[in-house]
Amino acid sequence: MKNARANAAKDLYKQLRRLTWEELWGKLVTDFNNADQVSRSQNAGLVRAVGVVFSESGPQSRLNEVASWLRSLLKDSDEKIRRYAMAALPKIGTGSADEEALIELLLKSNPPEREKKYVARALDKIGGKATLELAEELPAQTALKVKASMAREESPSGILLNEVVPVFSGLRIHLRCRRGLESFVRQEMQASPQAGRLFEFKDSRPGLVELVPRCAFTLSDLLSLRCFATLALVLGTIPKPDAREIAEMITASPVRGLFKKLTQGAIRYRLEFPSLGHQRGLVRDIANRAYAMCPDILNDARSAPWAVEVHPHGRHFTVELRPRLSPDPRFSYRRLDVPAASHPPLAACMARLAEDSGRDVVWDPFCGSGLELIERGLLGGVVKLLGSDQSAAAIDISKSNLAASGLRVKTDFFHGDFRNAGVAPNSISQIITNPPMGRRVPIPNLAGLIGDLFQTAARVLQPGGVLVFANPLSTRLSDLRLKLDIRQRIDLGGFDVHLERYIKIHR
Secondary structure (H helix, E strand, O other): OHHHHHHHHHHHHHHHHOOOHHHHHHHHHHHHHHOOHHHHHHOOHHHHHHHHHHHHHOOHHHHHHHHHHHHHHOOOOOHHHHHHHHHHHHHHOOOHHHHHHHHHHHHHOOOOHHHHHHHHHHHHHHOOHHHHOOHHHOOHHHHHHHHHHHHHHHOOOEEOOOOEOOOOOOOEEEEEOOOOOHHHHHHHHHHOHHHHHHEEEEEEEOOEEEEEEOOOOEHHHHOOOOOOOEEEEEEEEEOOOOHHHHHHHHOOHHHHHHHHHHEEOOEEEEEEOOOOOOOHHHHHHHHHHHHHHOOOEEEOOOOOOEEEEEEEEOOEEEEEEEEOOOOOHHHOOOOOOOOOOOOHHHHHHHHHHHOOOOOEEEEEOOOOOOHHHHHHHHHOOEEEEEEEEOOHHHHHHHHHHHHHHOOOOEEEEEEOOHHHOOOOOOOEEEEEEOOOOOOOOOOOOHHHHHHHHHHHHHHHEEEEEEEEEEEOOOOOOOOOOEEEEEEEEEEOOOOEEEEEEEEEOOO
């Protein structure tokens, strides 16, 4: 019987959810207000529908009226109506009057425990200073969420990239990348005089390079490297994800020092388990424990500048502090993009694989948003960048991104098929490209496209010139003018390709 009533309520809500705002508010709310208690209880789904529909399409001019109606329902004799009103209030963007009404319900009516939970959930979203004054009456989770929300609005947070990182015993750095690119990350670090002085290579495994700081450094020092995707400071290692251990690690004195030194504004972090799913219960437990230990470090899922991530690491798990940098300052030139564009660190790896002969003329036959050209230009030693693409929009985007990069180098772009780009024989020293893969962009004859790329490269490259590209096929080259020099399998986010370098031999 209870299930039947619950299903009937859900069905009613689904029907009402399809109606327009005017249909709900113009007649049904009036009928609801004038109905007897039994009818109101049977039609409680209307309250829920009004909150959802108004949040999507309701006029702002009616906001106060709707909020007042929902507040009045907090005193209704039916528990479901009260509960739906509690859930609806935060959806419409309410103010202090609604917070006061919820607090009054909590303090004066002495609701049962179940209803207290719903009051707390509503205050999670709209509570302010008045809610914090009642911290002892509310779950710790509510006080944490309200404090984080207030901090988000009053003290926007940021990461201080140029502050010296407080180095403590055992601190390690994890640079994560696409699987197969680890050698590029390591080689870039070791080739950089600055990075080589500051960091020591410790270990490497698929998708990860581990460094140890030799001395004091800044996050900007790490961001001088371009081949990795994300960086994190390793806070410690645990045998398994345990709420108490993780909370203690987040609030340990050295970590509090990291947070304080590197954060502008309120210290807020988002707790994540990238390989284990949402883990909502565990996240809530850790966040509440950490807040109890250190109320100045706030778990906040919305726009937090830091992420605390728990990753499997061999037979153990690492707890890592990752700056959430969006957009990535290394690739700030990336103002616009095209579908299935290259991953910027991959473009940086491809540029490094091409190397620098001193006065290179570089062509990308499938230039997309221009990342490979820009990354190669930033390495230096380029006299001209050429880009071609069948998409006029891609050409415009490449030009825009190139301008934003600040590169001062001669450029030329061709809108059309690379086979008709009019590139002269023996005029190019480097071709760097990430061709359309077929899986992300439908290509009727991918093998034919790759074959034509090989033929074109063999014709336009100078002797000793190189072709660097991500090859989605296992087909071997048949043109004897190009010699395979390097072949590395890499993960492009769901499928593997080979990053290859060919050299045009003297014939």
